[in-house]
Amino acid sequence: SQTIHQWPATLVQPVGSPLSLECTVEGTSNPNLYWYRQAAGRGLQLLFYSVGIGQISSEVPQNLSASRPQDRQFILSSKKLLLSDSGFYLCAANTITPNTGELFFGEGSRLTVL
Amino acid sequence: RKEVEQDPGPFNVPEGATVAFNCTYSNSASQSFFWYRQDCRKEPKLLMSVYSSGNEDGRFTAQLNRASQYISLLIRDSKLSDSATYLCVVTVGGSYIPTFGRGTSLIVHP
Numbered sequence: 001s002q003t004i005h006q007w008p009a010t011l012v013q014p015v016g017s018p019l020s021l022e023c024t025v026e027g028t029s030n031p032n033l034y035w036y037r038q039a040a041g042r043g044l045q046l047l048f049y050s051v052g053i054g055q056i057s058s059e060v061p062q063n064l065s066a067s068r069p070q071d072r073q074f075i076l077s078s079k080k081l082l083l084s085d086s087g088f089y090l091c092a093a094n095t096i097t098p099n100t101g102e103l104f105f106g107e108g109s110r111l112t113v114l
Numbered sequence: 115r116k117e118v119e120q121d122p123g124p125f126n127v128p129e130g131a132t133v134a135f136n137c138t139y140s141n142s143a144s145q146s147f148f149w150y151r152q153d154c155r156k157e158p159k160l161l162m163s164v165y166s167s168g169n170e171d172g173r174f175t176a177q178l179n180r181a182s183q184y185i186s187l188l189i190r191d192s193k194l195s196d197s198a199t200y201l202c203v204v205t206v207g208g209s210y211i212p213t214f215g216r217g218t219s220l221i222v223h224p
Contacts, residue, residue, distance in 0.1 A: 032210050043159070043216035044201070051210055090157055092159075094212075101146035101205050103212055105157035 002027040006091045006106030013113055019064075019078040021109050023091030026072070031093040033074040034103070035066055050074060075084040086113045117141060118204050120215035125179055129195035131192045135218045136208045137202030138184045147185050149184055152217065161187075162199070192222045 003026040013019060025031055032051050036044040046059045048066035056066050063082060067075045076093055091106040118160045120137045127133050139147075147164035162169060164176040175188040185204075189196055200216035 034212075036214075044214040046211060046213075049210060064195070088155070101157075101212065102148065102160055103150075103203070105159070108157045110155070 001085070002031070002093060002095065002108035004042055004091055004093055004104055004105045006109055008109060009044065010098045011112070012108045013081050013111065015083055015113055016080045019081055019085070019111070021076040021089055021091075023074040023076075023106055024072055025074075025093045028072075028093070028095045030071060031095055033068060034092040034094075035074065035076050036092060038090065039091075040087070044090065048076070066097045081111075083113050115132075117213045118202055120200075120202050120216040120218045122218060124218055124219035124221050127192055127220070129194060129222055131224055132188065132190045133192055133220065134186055134188045135200055135202075135220075136184050136186050136206075137218075138182075139202075139204045139213075140178075141204070142182070142183065143206045144183075144204045146203075146205040146212075147176075148203040148212075149174075149176055149185075149187050150201040150203055150214075153202055154198075156177050156203055156208050179196055187220075189220075191219075193222065194222050196220060197222045 006023045034049045035047045038044050050068045064078050089109045092103045094103050150160040151161045152157040152158040164178050168177045173190045177186045199217040199219050201211050201217045205212045
């Protein structure tokens with residue numbers, strides 16, 4: 001079965017500082033990968049998804065970026081954080097084969113921008 | 115109109131009660147349907163998939179109504195541990211993007 005590792009689990013960053021969140025996947029090859037953000041009391045907002053190495057699609061305009069340097073590695077970055085970037089960031093993956101559509105999530109990274 | 119809509123609740127029910135949630139979706143090409151459970155400050159976890167014929171897992175029953183474009187989740191004999199947010203997830207056929215509803219909050223009290 002798939003396992004999603006995501007880190008760091010918690011971080012507090014000042015406005016204007018850079019960000020790097022990392023996610024790795026075990027137990028499957030060539031997964032679709034996703035970054036979601038969940039603001040307090042809100043639903044999950046899709047930020048980026050990737051269907052292969054180097055292939056990134058962005059769902060919303062923002063000061064965040066994503067990269068997929070390896071098949072099972074997905075990175076979320078920012079050069080300068082904003083207060084509005086605070087939230088709970090979740091990395092997720094689903095398999096191509098079998099394509100059940102089920103998403104597996106990492107444990108999340110809770111970001112507070114001060 | 116949002117693609118996937120849920121009543122945010124909270125649904126406040128006593129232990130032992132039966133409670134049902136609905137989730138409506140707007141895209142008739144939707145093909146995959148799931149219910150996820152999310153505990154406070156945790157990641158969502160799959161509760162159950164929703165099949166055209168409906169499916170049941172213990173106290174949980176999920177149904178799909180394609181004509182009216184909604185899925186439902188029924189929880190029987192509610193337990194305190196069922197308290198959580200229940201997320202509806204829908205994927206359009208041929209799309210890579212699962213779409214989440216905002217979730218329905220359930221609080222089961224003694």
